[in-house]
Amino acid sequence: MNTNLQQQSxxxxxxxxxxxxxxxxxxxxxxxxxxPEGGSNVSMLFYNPNNLLERxxxxxxxxxxxxxxxxxxxxxxxxxxxxxxxxxxxxTQWIDSVGGVANKQKVQDKWGARDYQTDRNxxxxxxxxxxxxxxxxxxxxxxxxxxxxxxxxKVKTDDEGELSFVEGHSKAGDQVQLRFEMDTLVVLTTCPxxxxxxxxxxxLPTELCLTKSAPISDDDECLTSCDENGRGFENNRRYQCTHxxxxxxxxxxxxx
Numbered sequence: 249m250n251t252n253l254q255q256q257s258x259x260x261x262x263x264x265x266x267x268x269x270x271x272x273x274x275x276x277x278x279x280x281x282x283x284p285e286g287g288s289n290v291s292m293l294f295y296n297p298n299n300l301l302e303r304x305x306x307x308x309x310x311x312x313x314x315x316x317x318x319x320x321x322x323x324x325x326x327x328x329x330x331x332x333x334x335x336x337x338x339x340t341q342w343i344d345s346v347g348g349v350a351n352k353q354k355v356q357d358k359w360g361a362r363d364y365q366t367d368r369n370x371x372x373x374x375x376x377x378x379x380x381x382x383x384x385x386x387x388x389x390x391x392x393x394x395x396x397x398x399x400x401x402k403v404k405t406d407d408e409g410e411l412s413f414v415e416g417h418s419k420a421g422d423q424v425q426l427r428f429e430m431d432t433l434v435v436l437t438t439c440p441x442x443x444x445x446x447x448x449x450x451x452l453p454t455e456l457c458l459t460k461s462a463p464i465s466d467d468d469e470c471l472t473s474c475d476e477n478g479r480g481f482e483n484n485r486r487y488q489c490t491h492x493x494x495x496x497x498x499x500x501x502x503x504x
Contacts, residue, residue: 256459257457257458257459258277258458258459259456259457260455260457260458261455261456262453262454262455262456263436263438263453263454263455263456264438264451264453265288265438265439265440265450265451265452265453266372266373266438266439266440266449266451267373267378267437268378268379268381268382268435268437268438269382269435269436269437269438269456270382270383270385270386270433270434270435270436271433271434271458272297272431272432272433272434273428273431273432273433273434273458274428274431275428275429275430275431275432275488276460276461277427277428277458277459277460277461278336278426278427278428278458278459278461279333279425279428279434279456279457279458280337280423280424280425280456280458280459281399281400281423281424281425281426281454281455282421282422282423282454282455282456283400283418283419283420283421283422283423283452283454284420284421284453284454284455285420285452285453286416286418286419286420286421286422286452287400287416287417287418287452288400288418288438288452288453288454289398289399289400289401289438289439289440289444289450289452290398290399290436290438290454291349291375291396291397291398291436291437291438291439292396292397292399292434292435293379293393293396293434293436294324294332294333294432294433294434294435295386295388295392295432295433295435296326296328296430296431296432296433297432297433298431298491300386300387300388300392300433302326302327302328302330303326303327303392303394304325304326304327304332304394304395304396304397305326305327305394306345306346306394306395306396306397307395308325308327309322309323309324309345310345312325312474312477312480313473313474313476313477314474316345316346316405317342317343317344317345317402318335318342318343318344318345318397319335319338319340319341319343320335320336320337320338320341320469321335321469321470321473322334322335322470322473323335323429323470323477323480324397324426325480329479329480329483330429330430330480330483330487331429331430331477331480331481331483331484332428332429332430332432333428333429333432334426334427334429334468334470334471335424335425335426335470336425336426336427336469336470337423337424337425338424338425339419339422339423339424340399340400340402340417340418340422340424342402342417343398343400343401343402343424344398344399344401344402344403345397346395346403346411347398347401347403347411347441347442348396348442349374349375349379349396349437349442350374350375350376350439350440350441350442351374351375351376351377352374352376352377354374354442355372355373355374355439355440355449356372359372359448359449360372372449373437373439374439375437375439375440375442376393378437378439379393379396379435379437380393382435382436382437383435386433399424400417400418400422400424401414401417401418401441401444402414402417403443411443412443413441413444413445415444415445415446427470428461429481429484430484430487430488438453438454440452
């Protein structure tokens, strides 16, 4: 078990498959995501709760760290050059950065059509609508959905640039830890990855655990992995010096 999990948990949640969830996580806290069964997918977006126009920027995140995949040692950047969170642990060693989420038509074409009125909780929710429902709680809509990350999923590319989904990437018990460097609204869905070739709709859960983060050392891997990350942490420091924190404890909107 990871060091952070040995600390007292502030909050735990079991998120069923095909669900959505959100929380305002204050700076100085670590969110641990666990794949309990293997094969889970968690599509995540990040916003500044004090200025919802500031949100996760996938191109800047990948470009400034010279990477296609995300894993331990990488940071997730906002479109203002600040760091929402650092990836401090990743059992999977590869977090998908480009796969996006499926929409209603894609899920229907792949796994058939069901609706909530007929099938209740056995319906086949899609990631796009799932995220839309969750961000609407904060006054956000379609134009506020940006490129997301997919934790527990891997999409690789060949020499011709063709993308392919890697089956069986995440094993039962695999964990990813995100250490939050600024107050962040986290929005996620546990709907299946849009490129998952499974013949049956993958309805797989995820477990969350929130703890206080350990202090950041001068040789912290996320801080020192590239010069750009050092600048990102400095941008955070300057921002936090001039903006008071409105959130001193986690603010939750539960899984549905």
